[in-house]
Amino acid sequence: MEKIKKKIKKFQSSFGFLLIVLTAVFLLAFSAQAASIYTYPTTGTYQLGGTFSLSVHVSSPNEAINAISGTISFPNDKLEVTSLSKNGSIISLWPQEPGFSNTNGIVNFEGIVLNPGYTGSAGKILTINFKTKAVGIANIKFSSGSVLANDGQGTNVLDSLGSTSMSIEVPITGPAASEATNSPITVGTLPAPQIKSSTHQNPDAWYNINQPSFSWELPSGVSGVRLLVGEKPQVTPTVNYIPAISEKTLDVLEDGLWYFHVQLRNSAGWGGITHFRFQIDTKNPDKFIIEPQVEDDLTNPIRRFLLQAEDSGSGIAYFEIQIDDSELMKWEDDGSHVYQTPALKPGRHTLIIKAVDQAGNHISNFSDFVIKPLDKVVISSYPHQLSSNEIFIVKGSSYPDSQLMISLQREAATPKIYNLKTDSQGYFTFVADEKLREGVYKLWAEAVDSRGARSDSSQALTILVEPTKFLKFGTITIDILSVLIPLITLIFSFIVLSWYSWYKLKSIKVKMRKDVAGVHDVLQKEIRFLKIQLNKYSNIIKKSKNKSKLTKAEEEAIQAFEEDILDSISRADKHIADIQKDLR
Template identity: 40%
Template sequence: MAKIYKIALTFLLFGLLPTSVHAATLFFSPSSGEYAVGKTLSVSLYISSADQAMNAASGVISFPSDKLEVSSLSKTGSIFSLWVQEPSFSNSAGTINFEGIVLNPGFTGSSGKAITITFKAKAAGNALLSFSSGSVLANDGQGTNILSGSGNARFDLGNAITNIPEASIPSTISGAISVPKISSPTHPDSNEWYSNGNPVFKWNLPTGVTEVRLVLSKKAGTSPQIKYAPPIAEKALTEIDDGVWYLNVQFKTAQSLSKISSFKFNIDTTKPADFTINRYDNDDATNPRPLLMFESSDGLSGIDHYEMKIGGGDWFKIESENDGKSYKLPPQKFGTHEVLVKATDKAGNSISTSAKIILKPASIQKPTIKEVISPKMRIGETITIKGVITKETEDEKAVKTVAVVADIFNIKDDDSSGQISEFVEGVDERLIKTTESPIDESGNFDVKIDSLKIGTYNIQIYGKDERGMVSDASSDIAIEVTDNKPFYAQFVGWVSDAISRGFNGLINLVANGWQSVIVGAFGAALIYWLARRAIPFLIMKAQRTAYIVGEYKLNKRLLRSNQKAQFEIKILYDDLQKELILFKKIKQHRKLHPEEKYFKEKLEKYLKLLKTFR
């Protein structure tokens, strides 16, 4: 009974303690701007929950139905993977509803996109977007509402201006003055964003214009107040703030004023927001195609695209609609990979971030090479490497081995052809190409390699599972590619060429006169004797020389392999001795555990075995 009271008292005490509450917010981006009546504007709803993972959010957005109407709702790029209620809207009531769920482990970040709303401006005036209600639930197993606040958005809707890039007003007033036709060499397209805050503008200057009036404004059609007399035909502005601007230009003559011409230009000199790269498959560190999530934001021009670079590879483009979603990397080998992601906005401003992705090797067996056909091949020939690999893996989570991959490196060391080892040490190894061969039901494989130039190559063969991950160990073999013909065949060619030249000389002698026939016949007899006696002798000597050179190279390889093996045995022997000394020190302080005792006996057994090889 006392135990029950103790538990109850503990519960009451902890219930009275204050709990740590993390904050989340809902906000719009962009949150302000100026738009002409009849035009469309896109506004994205974002969730910020930087301190704690959230897994659900809902809300009702209110907007003035007399000034705005919803054209569409988009879920592209949303952090929500499930929707309790599909996003919906009512233009008559001026409301937008949403309710979505983020699967475990939830979302943590400063700018998780929920939905994108496309409005059409109906009437001039101020349009306010606000939240009538909202909630953000923590991924804490209790559904704690961590929403601490929500932001508003306010847009200034003006009268419709058409053909903004150039003068849209009628070209003359009572046939008197042409309307200014404005252009910009630095900001030519009014629909694009530019990172240059120093725009330059030009316009035509008709005859009879005595004064030019200008004004820079947030609205089109603003009456110009700055006067230039004599008139100017060009104006350069400097250090203009970010945003949407209008240069308004008006001409004046002795009789009247022209209509105002407005040129819209957009400036964004600010980089996108900082962001992080998160990995979403941490439960499988052997996955060769890791799932990453990243998302930046830009309050003005918006994100245009992302670029990614893996290690020392080239940059490649990722479209902006993939942000906020899990992105699957191209297949990677085990090891540590630095991933760089660059976010670029529509004005060309960019920001980069990086993350180190660690891939662990899968439990794929190392291939075993059983036979190598033609380790010394000639140009145009094919080498076949036969072997076997275990298809089943020891890891229950791992998938089956389905193929072997051969990486082919060009090396300078030409004395190792035909050698099969764990590692083949080459100088200045350079990857030439990679080939892949499937395995049969028994795990057998045939790797065929051709189209290699003259030289020595190191071939590393790995196992590969059906996900694309390769084994952490490879079986290596060195091959040599030589000229099309062996030496003695080339020698026969040289002698044949000499015989041909001899007969041509004989023909020339006969052509010079019958008195040379005897000399020619003697020459032909001499050449015939050489062909019968000397050529087979020289071929035999060439073959014998090639055999001796081959024996020398083989002995050299065997000696080098033996020296390398002795060196590695010595290292292993020393390491075992160090381990046994460590056990001895432990035994001086305490009694060895059964596992430690068993391991010590094994080490002593291996040490005795190694002594026989020293």
């Protein structure tokens, strides 16, 4: 029994050890594929109306990655993006430039790290420059993201997305208490007043306004005020104002560090003194030189420039940089005085830089430079013509281990872009992922090396894709029928319409013959009746003629009337006969 218990304990310990080993292996395997995107700093406190920078980083210490994308959301009621900076980024190729929308409160980015990819824990992607708009807590977080491994399969190894929380506070006006006030020197006198400035709010900042304005409150019982402005930090003001004033705008001052001193008086005497420090710099930086660094390889897409800026006043604060028509970005010197461009496309470029001092004064300069393209991609084999059921294959060569972007455009449609890589000798084979529909296609290619240097597009090639024989026969048949069927329909419609018109006309003629015959009968009856009446009246006239002799004119009139009546009857009979003849 004791032996059995020992065996059970031995099995339990062995099983437990095995379970621990398996768990460790699983965790190691999982952690080997874990990657994260995060922002830095993760917390901070900033004043309302101020600015701060937030850098976006990727961490993948155990596996090389080659593609990163993400969407960052921020509260647009508290923050707004002023600019994006790609300076110092590990991204070598941007399929689409990073962008932002202050209306929707989002920042988008998508970049590629060329072979061999990136491995590390603090790869900088870009820097977001914010300006605070409202007091409160501003939570900045990722709404989506992906990190693809450089394993040839595009495996998404993203494990976590970071976030940042920023506190925005109302700025404190006036100087710090340690240099602001002196204690009252006599019991019962007033304490040092709190000074506010509408032009120089922060005593540690520089301003390019040389007529500063100040204000302070006058407590009850104030009978006078003493003021003084000068370069000494601790002095007693000597310029009296009776009655007391509560604000003062100074005359034009020279650039430099100044102090404004205020002291109040009541019935007990002069009270404490406030010494308000303010700084003025109205002059632009003294000089600014952009010196391009020597580059032996003119195809290098990344260029370096030495920035030599001097400012004898407040000092250089930052640089505003624009390349060609790109968005203006803010760049702060890390002490090296060397600015490095992102990877640029081949061609002539203009670098415009503005050196800005602590007070906002600035001086600008520019530098033109040229980036030469890599040699064009050579396409050695492709089908000039193929049917829609054939596989589309293209072969060619470029730089070894370089990225290719092959564009395939069907007629006026948007080109479809395919990404592939050349082998160690520079050769490539492109096979379309689906069979092409019939039509005329254009194909061209660009090369991108590990530095991000690009070639110009190769000459556009024309490919004709025809339908299969069966489909071609069907198409021809459809084309013929599409013409023949409407033609037959038109002829049939014409025949039916002609028959209907003939039938309708015949029916009208029959009806008219009946109507004319009826009219003829009625007319004959009326004529007979008219003749009877004429004979009747003629006999009456003749009888009256025997009694009283008519004049010759009356006899001629009666004779003419009888002839007219008979002539009208004859013409009516003739017209009716003609109508009946036409209707036969």
